[in-house]
Amino acid sequence: MYPNTNGFQPIIPQNQISENMLQGLDSNQSQLHDMDFGYGMDQYGGNQPQQQGGTNYFGQNGSGGGGGLNLSGLQAISSMIGTIGGLFNSFQANKLAKETFQFKKDAYGTNLKNSTQQYNTTLEDRIRSRYVTEGRASGEADQYLKNHNL
16 A cells, blocks of 8 residues: 555545445435524535525525626626736836836945045045155155055
């Protein structure tokens, strides 16, 4: 026998429902049909109202039939409108995210350019004053700044 890897019990006679267990049950009601007060058991074990003829909730005669209020159609339309609204909102959010990214990218570039310019100005002031104080030629200061500027 193969190992049981799917979590279900293997099919062996002990795990099968016997015919004796099924006697007395029909497809729509439980064994307690004697105590039925207008509700039967559906196939999933929940109570469902039984239609006894006469008029239903929408004023129609009989069990079923055309006309009346179509709630499933309204739900489908409502769902479609909600989906379209969700798509529109996601596109707007994506557009806003792209604009925000571009703005931050431009701001970063501006800040980097300003920081580089400030560094170069500070370096030039420091080196020129140092070379003047030490009595060196301005050509040496220019060469140093050329090598060390950003």
